[in-house]
Amino acid sequence: xxxxxxxxxxxxxxxxxQHILLFELFNNMIKDELPDYSSSADMFKINSDDIESVxxxxxxxxxxxxxxxxxxxxxxxxxxxxxxxxYKKGDIIIRDGDYGNSAFFIASGKVGVIFPPxxxxxxxxxxxxxxxxxxxxxxxxxxxxxxxxQRSQTGNNQTLNSTVSIKEGRLHLNNVKDILDKNEYTELGxxxxxxxxxxxxxxxxxxxxxxxxxxxLLEIRWQGLxxxxxxxxxxxxxxxxxxxxxxxxxxxxxxxxxSSLSKSAxxxxxxxxxxxxxxxxxxxxxxxxxxENDSLSLLKSETLIVAEGDCSDSVYLVRSxxxxxxxxxxxxxxxxxxLGQGDVFGLETIVxxxxxxxxxxxxxxxxxxxxxxxxxxxxxxxxxxxxPNMKVDEINEYLxxxxxQQFSKHADDSPVKGLNLNDAVLDxxxxxxxxxxxxxxxxxTDRCTRCDDCVTACAVGHNNNPRFNRHGYRYDHFxxxxxxxxxxxxxxxxxxxxxxxxxxxxxxxxxxxxxICIGCSTCANACPYENIRMVDARDSDGLIIRDKETQKPVLxxxxxxxxxxxxxxxxxxxxxxxxALKRVDIQDFPxxxxxxxx
Amino acid sequence: xxxxxxxxxxxxxxxxxxxLLNSLANYYGTPLYQIQIVSGWVLMILIxxxxxxxxRKKLTLLPIGKTSSWLQFHSYAGxxxxxxFFQHLTYRLPNGFFEIILASFFMVTALSGIVGMIFSxxxxxxxTRRGEEVxxxxxxxxxxxxxxxxxxxxxECTLKTNSTALADYYQNYxxxxxxxPKRPLFHFYGSMxxxxxxxxxxNNFCRYLNxxxxxxxxxxxxxxxxxxxxxxxxxxxxxxxTWLFIHVPLTYALILAMTVHLMLVYAFLGGLQ
Numbered sequence: 001x002x003x004x005x006x007x008x009x010x011x012x013x014x015x016x017x018q019h020i021l022l023f024e025l026f027n028n029m030i031k032d033e034l035p036d037y038s039s040s041a042d043m044f045k046i047n048s049d050d051i052e053s054v055x056x057x058x059x060x061x062x063x064x065x066x067x068x069x070x071x072x073x074x075x076x077x078x079x080x081x082x083x084x085x086x087y088k089k090g091d092i093i094i095r096d097g098d099y100g101n102s103a104f105f106i107a108s109g110k111v112g113v114i115f116p117p118x119x120x121x122x123x124x125x126x127x128x129x130x131x132x133x134x135x136x137x138x139x140x141x142x143x144x145x146x147x148x149x150q151r152s153q154t155g156n157n158q159t160l161n162s163t164v165s166i167k168e169g170r171l172h173l174n175n176v177k178d179i180l181d182k183n184e185y186t187e188l189g190x191x192x193x194x195x196x197x198x199x200x201x202x203x204x205x206x207x208x209x210x211x212x213x214x215x216x217l218l219e220i221r222w223q224g225l226x227x228x229x230x231x232x233x234x235x236x237x238x239x240x241x242x243x244x245x246x247x248x249x250x251x252x253x254x255x256x257x258x259s260s261l262s263k264s265a266x267x268x269x270x271x272x273x274x275x276x277x278x279x280x281x282x283x284x285x286x287x288x289x290x291x292e293n294d295s296l297s298l299l300k301s302e303t304l305i306v307a308e309g310d311c312s313d314s315v316y317l318v319r320s321x322x323x324x325x326x327x328x329x330x331x332x333x334x335x336x337x338x339l340g341q342g343d344v345f346g347l348e349t350i351v352x353x354x355x356x357x358x359x360x361x362x363x364x365x366x367x368x369x370x371x372x373x374x375x376x377x378x379x380x381x382x383x384x385x386x387x388p389n390m391k392v393d394e395i396n397e398y399l400x401x402x403x404x405q406q407f408s409k410h411a412d413d414s415p416v417k418g419l420n421l422n423d424a425v426l427d428x429x430x431x432x433x434x435x436x437x438x439x440x441x442x443x444x445t446d447r448c449t450r451c452d453d454c455v456t457a458c459a460v461g462h463n464n465n466p467r468f469n470r471h472g473y474r475y476d477h478f479x480x481x482x483x484x485x486x487x488x489x490x491x492x493x494x495x496x497x498x499x500x501x502x503x504x505x506x507x508x509x510x511x512x513x514x515x516i517c518i519g520c521s522t523c524a525n526a527c528p529y530e531n532i533r534m535v536d537a538r539d540s541d542g543l544i545i546r547d548k549e550t551q552k553p554v555l556x557x558x559x560x561x562x563x564x565x566x567x568x569x570x571x572x573x574x575x576x577x578x579x580a581l582k583r584v585d586i587q588d589f590p591x592x593x594x595x596x597x598x
Numbered sequence: 599x600x601x602x603x604x605x606x607x608x609x610x611x612x613x614x615x616x617x618l619l620n621s622l623a624n625y626y627g628t629p630l631y632q633i634q635i636v637s638g639w640v641l642m643i644l645i646x647x648x649x650x651x652x653x654r655k656k657l658t659l660l661p662i663g664k665t666s667s668w669l670q671f672h673s674y675a676g677x678x679x680x681x682x683f684f685q686h687l688t689y690r691l692p693n694g695f696f697e698i699i700l701a702s703f704f705m706v707t708a709l710s711g712i713v714g715m716i717f718s719x720x721x722x723x724x725x726t727r728r729g730e731e732v733x734x735x736x737x738x739x740x741x742x743x744x745x746x747x748x749x750x751x752x753x754e755c756t757l758k759t760n761s762t763a764l765a766d767y768y769q770n771y772x773x774x775x776x777x778x779p780k781r782p783l784f785h786f787y788g789s790m791x792x793x794x795x796x797x798x799x800x801n802n803f804c805r806y807l808n809x810x811x812x813x814x815x816x817x818x819x820x821x822x823x824x825x826x827x828x829x830x831x832x833x834x835x836x837x838x839x840t841w842l843f844i845h846v847p848l849t850y851a852l853i854l855a856m857t858v859h860l861m862l863v864y865a866f867l868g869g870l871q
Contacts, residue, residue: 137659445726449718449838450734453665457658470733477726568661575658577669578718579601598600 074231081224087111087211088167090176094195095124096208097505099493101222101281103196106188109215112176113194114185114208123163123179124208125171125516126502132565144464147542149535151514151556169518171498176210187212197243200225201373202281202320202489204503222281244270248375251319257344258386265385274376275319279303283370284491287433287528298431299326299333302367305374306346310362312353314376316345321372321489324430327364335426336364338435340488340587350379351398354387369430370489425593428475429586433528437485438508439562439583441468441572442592446477447580457575458560467560468531468572478596481581483572484531484560486510488587492523492532501557504564511561519555532559604670612674616681623685637686638863642856644679648672649849673715680708700859703852710845717841721834724788729827734835737779740828745776748821755814764814767803771796772818776825785833793826 084107087093093111094100096118104111121128132140163179165172173179188194188209198205199222220228229236248270252258258266279302280286290298306316308327318339325345326333339345345366353360368374387395429435452470459466468483490510493501500517503510512523524532537545537554545554562583563570570583584592599607619640623633651672654665683704692701725731732740748768755764774780775796784792800822804815 134660140659141657445731446723447719448722450722450725450835451838452733453655453658460658471731474731477723479731563659566659568659571658574664575655577655577665579666580722 077224077227077231081227082218082220085217085219087170087215087217088172089211089213090173091167091211092124092171092173092499093209093211093215093217094198094205094207095171095499095502096205097503098205098496098499099198099202099490099503100195100205101199101202101494102219103193103199103222103225104209105193105218105220106190107216107218108190109217110187110189110212111194111215111217112180112185112187112210112212114180114183114210116207118183118208119179123173125164125499125513127504127511127513127561127564129504130565131567134567137567141460144460145540146464147538147540148465149538149556149558150463150540150542151537151545151554152540166498166516166518169497169520171516173210176212180210180212196225196239197247200229200239200277201243201247202371203247226277240275243275248273248275251375255317255342255344257347260389261385269377269381269385272378272381275373276376277321277371277373278305279321279368279371281371282491283433284526284528291432295427295431296332299324299367302369303372305366305368305372306362308362308365312346312349312360312362313379315347315350315379315382316366317375317377318343318345319373319375322369322433322435323372323374324367324369325364326367333365334423335430337426337589338369338430339366340435347382348398348401350382351387351390351395354383355395355399369435370433425475425478425596426589432473432480434480434485435586436487436489437480438488438585438587439484439486439570440586441481441483441485441560442582442584442595443470443479443481444477444580444596445474445479447578448479448576449578449580451577453575453577454572454581457571461563461566461571462558462561465535465558467558482529482531484510484562485529486560486562492527494526495522496520497522507564509562509564510559511564512557512559514556514558517557519557521555521557523557532557534558608670608674612677615678619678619682619685634686634688635863635867637682638860641679641682641686642860644675644682645852645856648675648679649853652846652849673711676708676711683708696855696859696862700852700855703848703855707845707848707852710841710848714841714845717838721838725831725834728830729824732828732831734832734839737828737832737835741776741779741825741832744821744825744828748772748776748818751814751817751821755811759808759810759814761808761811763807764811764818768818771799772822775822779829779832781829782833782836785830786837793823796822796826 085104087109093104096114096116118124163174165174194209195205197203199220202222225239229239249266252266252269252273258269261269290301293301302324305323318341320341323339323343323345325336325339327336328334346362349360349362352358434440450470455466455468455470458468468481470481472479472481474480486509490501490503493503493510497520498516498518500513500515501510501523502513519534519537521534524534534555535558537556539545546552547554568574573581573583579598582595584595586592623637626633626636651668654662654668683701687701692698752765752768756762781792797819800815800819804812807815
C-alpha cells in the first residue's frame with residue numbers, strides 16, 4: 001500500500017498521474033493491453049484520441065490514497081518512482097560523463113542530444129585538468145587565506161563565464177542555439193525517452209542533453225525502470241535490444257578474454273548473453289545498518305548470483321558493481337576474492353570440465369556486494385568459440401587456480417587452508433565495502449607517528465582546509481582513513497543537480513567544481529563512507545556568506561580531490577615521513593597486500 | 599621493497615661511505631696538513647643537508663621527492679655526520695669554552711635525533727594496541743566527556759540508590775584522576791601499576807556495596823579503564839611530539855654556532871699557519 005512516506009517526491013499527486021496517463025503506453029498497460037510497438041520512441045507517443053478520454057476521467061477521485069489500487073503496478077510505479085521536472089531553454093539536463101539513476105521521458109518540449117566530442121569542459125562546468133605552475137605552488141605555501149573555507153563567488157544564481165551560468169540551481173547554457181549549431185546533435189521531442197541505459201546499467205552518460213525549449217520531463221528513477229521492465233514485455237524487449245546494440249557488443253569487445261574473437265562471433269555471443277542486475281543500486285542507504293551485523297548475516301543478506309554446488313553451466317562477466325566470491329568454511333563463509341568490473345567468474349570450472357570431460361559443480365558462491373550488473377554467457381559458447389582458441393598456458397593457469405585447488409583439498413578431505421592476512425583483509429575490505437575505492441587512503445598505524453604532516457600538507461594544498469580526517473575503521477594496524485576513495489561506483493555523483501561533482505575521464509578522480517556547487521548536500525548524503533563534508537562558505541573577513549534571497553548560509557561540498565591540480569600528486573602521501581600512508585587501488589589487491597606486508 | 603631490505607641496502611651504502619671517508623682521511627691526512635679544515639667543511643655540508651629536511655617538510659606541495667625518502671637520507675646522513683664529527687675532533691674531547699658548547703649542541707641534536715627515531719619506531723606500535731585511535735589535540739575533549747559520563751553516573755547512582763557511597767568514593771579518590779591526564783611517566787614505561795592499584799582499591803570498596811550499587815561501580819570502573827587508555831595515548835603521543843622541540847631548536851642553534859665557529863676558524867687560520 002502506498003503511503004505518503006514512501007513517495008519519492010511529496011509533490012507526487014493525482015495531477016501528475018493524470019499527466020502521465022495521457023500517454024498511450026501507460027493507458028494500455030493499465031488496461032492490460034500492450035500494444036505492439038516497434039521502437040522505444042513509438043512506445044511513448046501520445047495518442048490524441050486517448051487524451052480526451054483520459055481527461056474525461058475524474059482522476060482525483062480515482063486516485064485518492066485509500067483507493068490506490070494494490071493490484072495496479074503501473075500507478076504504483078508512477079507514484080513511487082517518477083516525478084515531473086521542468087527545464088527552461090538552455091538548461092543542461094544530463095552531462096556527458098555524469099552518473100545518474102534516472103531516465104527521462106519527454107512529456108512536452110524538445111531537447112538536444114549533443115554527440116561526442118560535445119561541449120567543452122568549461123561549458124559543462126568541469127574542473128580543468130591544468131596543473132598549478134611552480135610559481136603558483138610556491139605562492140600557495142605562503143599566501144593561503146587566513147580564514148577557513150574562504151570563497152569569492154557563491155550562490156545559486158551566478159554567471160560562470162560567457163557561455164555558462166547557474167540559474168535556479170541548474171547549469172544553464174546562455175546561448176543554447178549557437179552552441180547546438182556548433183556541435184553535432186539530434187533533437188528528441190514529446191514522447192521520446194533518454195538516459196535509460198545509463199540508469200539501468202549504472203554507466204556514465206555518453207552524451208550531453210540540453211533543453212532546446214521549455215520542457216516538461218518525466219524523470220523515472222531506476223527502480224521505476226526496473227519495474228516497468230518487468231511489467232511490460234515490450235518495454236523490456238526495447239530496452240534490451242537497445243542495450244545489446246549500443247553497449248553489450250562494445251563491452252564484450254573490451255574484454256581481454258574475448259578480444260581474439262571475430263566481430264560475428266562477438267555478435268553471436270551477444271545474442272545469447274543474458275544480463276541481469278542483482279542487489280540494489282541504492283546499497284549505500286543500508287550501509288550503516290549492515291555494518292552492525294556480523295559477517296555471516298551480512299553475507300546472507302547479499303543477493304546470491306550463483307551458489308556453491310550449482311551446476312556449472314555459464315560464465316559470469318561482471319559488467320559493473322562488485323561481487324564477493326566465497327566458499328563454506330566451518331559454519332561460516334570464507335571470502336576468496338571479490339570481483340569488479342571486467343572480471344570473470346566460473347570459467348575455471350568450465351575449463352576443468354571441458355579439459356577432463358567432468359561435471360564439476362561450481363566451487364564457490366557469487367554474491368552481489370551492494371549491486372552487480374552481471375552478464376551470463378552460456379558455457380556452450382565458451383566451449384565452442386573461446387576454449388579451443390585458448391593458449392595452453394592460459395588453460396593451465398585456469399586449471400591451477402585457487403578455486404580448483406580448494407576443490408581438490410576438499411575432495412581429498414585434507415585440512416582446509418588456514419586463515420591468513422590476505423583472507424582477513426579481503427573480509428574486512430568486503431564487509432566495509434572499501435573494495436569500491438580506487439585511491440583509498442590506507443594508514444599503517446604501526447608506523448604512523450600521529451605527526452599530522454599529511455593533514456597539514458592537505459590543508460596547504462586546499463587553501464588551509466584539510467580535506468580528510470585521520471580517523472576511520474581499522475583492521476589490525478591498518479586504518480582506512482576518512483578520505484574520499486574515488487570510488488569505482490561513485491554513488492555521490494548520482495543526483496547532483498548542476499553536475500558539480502564529476503569524474504575525470506582519464507585518471508578517474510572524482511572532483512567537485514566549487515564554482516558550480518550549490519550546496520544541496522545530495523553528494524554528502526549519498527556518500528556511505530561520510531567522506532564528503534558540507535562547509536559554510538566565508539568571505540575575506542571570515543564571515544559566513546548568506547544567500548541573498550533566503551538568508552541561509554551558503555554551503556559547499558568539500559572532499560579530497562587527490563591534489564589533481566598539483567604537480568606531484570597527492571600531498572598526503574608525499575608528506576608522510578614514515579611511509580605510513582598510501583593511496584591504494586583496492587582492486588589491485590596484490591599490490592596492496594605487498595604494501596601491507598612490507 | 600620491504601623495510602628490512604631497504605634498511606640493509608641503506609646501511610651498506612652508509613658503511614661504504616664511512617670506509618671511503620676514513621680511507622681518504624688517512625691517505626690525505628698528512629699531505630693536507632690540516633685535515634680538520636676538510637672534515638669541517640664536510641661536516642658543515644652534511645649538517646646543512648640534514649637541515650634541508652626540515653625545509654622539505656615545509657615545502658609540502660613541491661615535487662621534490664617524497665618526505666619519507668628525505669627522512670631516509672636524513673637518518674643515514676645523520677649517522678655519517680656523527681662519524682665525521684668525531685673525525686673532525688680527531689677523536690679527542692673538546693676543551694675550549696666555545697668548542698664545548700658547539701660540540702654539546704651537535705651531540706644533543708644527534709642524540710635527540712637517534713632517540714626520536716627510536717620513539718618513532720616503537721611508540722606507534724604501543725599506541726595501536728591500546729584503546730581507541732584518538733587525535734592528540736582532541737584528548738582534552740575526550741577527557742572531559744569521560745569525566746562528564748562518570749559524574750552523570752554518580753548522580754544517577756545517588757538518586758536511584760539513595761546512597762552516597764559511590765559519590766563519596768568518587769570525590770575522595772577519583773575526582774582528581776578524571777580531571778586531567780595523569781602519570782605520563784608511568785604510561786611512558788607502559789606500566790599498568792597505577793591501574794592495578796586503582797582496581798584493587800575499587801574491588802575493596804565494592805565489597806561494601808549492594809547489588810544495585812555494584813552495577814554502577816562496575817560501569818565506573820569501565821570509565822576508569824577508558825581514562826587510563828586515554829592518558830596512555832596522551833603521554834605517548836605527547837612524547838612523539840615533544841622530542842622535536844629539542845631536536846629542531848637545537849638544530850638552529852647548532853647552525854648559528856657553526857657559522858660563528860667557521861668565522862672564528864678563518865679569522866685565526868692565518869695566525870695558526
